[in-house]
Amino acid sequence: MDHNSPDVPGEDMGRRRGQPRERHAPRPLNRQKLDELALSYVARFATSAGKLSDYLRRKLRERGWEGDAEPDIAAIVSRFTDLGYIDDAVFARGKAQGLLRRGYGARRIDQALGAAGIAEPLREESGGTEMERRRAALIMARKRRFGPFGVREEGARLDPAVREKQVAAMLRAGHPLALAREVVNAVSQQALEEWIDEAGD
Template sequence: MLSKPRPDRREKRPPKPLNPVRLNDLALHYVARFATSAAKLADYLRRKLRERGWEGDGDPAIAALVERFVAAGYVDDEAYARAKSGSLLRRGYGQRRVSQALGQAGIAEDLREEVRAGPNEQRAAAFAMAKKRRFGPFSAAPPDRPLREKQLAAMLRAGHPLDLARGVLGAATIEAAEAWAEEECE
């Protein structure tokens, strides 16, 4: 049985074009809900302008608004980069993937280098990924050669250097992997 459209439903009206006040409100709402970088905020506002329209020239308004939010401390690229980098490392991603994620968020190269993980943090990230994904010594059964190659490829795709991936996957026991992860690097 097909249902007929109800006559009491109104058609959805297109949203009103943005003006400086509405744009400011959207930006304020966005930074209140999400940790963000200046570039991500600008991209979000540009997308909203495309969706809803603008009552004038939007790009200078966006640039001025983002600049004002940075000056007020609502948006801090350095704090965002440190938090995002730490989060990705704890989840087991390697430095290359962390740098790519920060680059996509619009973080400048010099700031990405400043928050770059040290060798000990990179080892901890490789260990975390192996533990989370049950690679190497964490697997239920000793991996055969094809499975070991797949695990190594997954570690490389996650952004870990080859020597770190081989180091954690080559550990014979969980205790050996823990000792490897806790070794001090120069």
């Protein structure tokens, strides 16, 4: 056997163990590849026009462009919107409802929708009803054992320092001050349920 041959198993295995194979940089994008990336993205994720634009810009920075004309991201996003692949109103409602169900308030919802490129009028429409916002505050309080969900003797008042910490946490979750205080200061879980029902009257 010719031990100088590159086909010697020992040498091949040593090369594989000792040095990683060279990775070739991905080829720059052209119009077809950019379209394919956009289609793959909207197929996998519920998204907004802004998020799709950001994704395509990131891919162009990573891989470069070899098309004849400049890439027209706006045209791709507009076409996908016309085809119904992306719908900012549907995305905003779904995102807002998901955050409300997790106990987040209107300010956090507005921030999340703003980060997704949702226009302000749609953000305002998607923030939930007063009843939904109160219900979200109750969910947060129950999850974090705030106010009447905490462990304390029946009829005992909440320690002022603890109460302020709980109110601050509610504020960080996006709830307005008046609503946070209402929840934390509630005398019972039943009182909170009644307060939520009042918003539906």
